[in-house]
Amino acid sequence: MADDTERYAAELIPSDYASWRYCIEVKCGLALKPGFLRSRIAVLSDSSHEETRRFARLYGDAHLKRILAWFRQAAAEA
Known part of the structure; x- marks a missing residue:
């Protein structure tokens, strides 16, 4: 995931599972x-x-x- 962190951070709507997890866990600060x-x-x-x-x-x-x-x-x- 580290390689795609910039892409995940820039996405407004997650495009895949890894991006979605980044959005939930990092951007929103929610534990799954x-x-x-x-x-x-x-x-x-x-x-x-x-x-x-x-x-x-x-x-x-x-x-x-x-x-x-x-x-x-x-x-x-x-």
Whole structure:
């Protein structure tokens, strides 16, 4: 990741899993702990949840699916 740190820092929207982790852990300062991951997966998996609908409106369904997949990948690695 060290080689791509500048790219990750410059991205406004993460383009891949490593960039997403950098965004969450470095830019946002959040720890990807199991409880946090489970709660985000639950919300983003619920198409009736207002937060999920808002995310899909702002970023599109394809990006929502990518983000959800990255949360699931992080959960599998935890």
